[in-house]
Amino acid sequence: MKNLMKVIDALLDGLKRVLVRFREAKLGLLFIINIFKIPDFISDKRVNIINKFRLIFALTIAIIYIVSGIDFIPEIIVGIFGFIDDMFVLVWSLGIVNEEIEKYKKIIKKNKDPKIIEDVDFHIRD
Template identity: 50%
Template sequence: MNKATNTGNRLLDSLKRVLVRFREAGYGVKFIKNLPKLADYLTDRHVSIIGRFKVFFSIVATLIYFVFSIDIIPEILFGPLGFFDDAFLLIWAIGNINEELEKYKGPQDDGIKSDKKVYKDPNIIDDARFKIRDED
């Protein structure tokens, strides 16, 4: 009995973490707002390989799950309850991807006032000081 309780508690804790990530993603609104950063995030060489793999895996796993007919809770047997696993996977992917994109502040994010590392466009010179002198 104790083993089943521990397993149930771990499962509920995992579900809670997924739902908290989804809430932090603004229930998908922040995810949509951060979506244009995705291409920069995946191609930026300053981003860790683990972060890129996490985002790539989330996208691929979600696409594979929805494209193939493999289902954890089949809708044909359980009716509307079968959509819970689909919703859970989608919520998990949105939370994962948004969490990584929130950490990433790319070239399009200027004027950020936080302690997060900012990757700037190397073709732009910041803090250049110059004077214009009028020669007579």
């Protein structure tokens, strides 16, 4: 019985971490806008390769898990409650994607384009 309680506590702690990530990610309209930054994120050389791999890995795992018939909680046995694990994986991956895109936005703000010259005084003569 104690082992079962430890397993349930571990699962609930994991769910709590995912839900906190979901809340901090501010998923909504802002997240939809961030999705369009994924191609820039992947092609930008300022972004670390590990961060790119993390984003691609999270999206790939989520798509494979949701599409595949293999589940931790099978829908055939428990009905609609079988989609809980699918939603868990989806929220996990969207949280990671949003974290990486928010880091990327900070990199963009910090490192401005080197081709743009700022704080230059100029005059036009006729």
